Amino acid sequence: MRKCNIRLIRDNEAGVWVAINNRIPLALEAETLDDLVMRTIKIAPEILAENGHDCSRIQLSFLTECKSRMCV
Numbered sequence: 001m002r003k004c005n006i007r008l009i010r011d012n013e014a015g016v017w018v019a020i021n022n023r024i025p026l027a028l029e030a031e032t033l034d035d036l037v038m039r040t041i042k043i044a045p046e047i048l049a050e051n052g053h054d055c056s057r058i059q060l061s062f063l064t065e066c067k068s069r070m071c072v
Helices: 033-050
Strands: 002-011 016-021 026-030 058-066
Touching: 002 033, 016 033, 026 033, 033 058
Parallel strands: 002 058
Antiparallel strands: 002 016, 016 026
């Protein structure tokens, strides 16, 4: 089974979460983290199938990043 790490990044300026994976290729956004994970779980297998990959052998792993600017 192949593992695909999906990066979930908070874009504070746009007020959304973004899912990114270059291997799938995937770029999604949603207002909440839960919505983004659910969209990714639904859409990633479709994208993989369209690109000729066996979706039954893929494991999605989610890595969350939240960046903020600090004034010093």
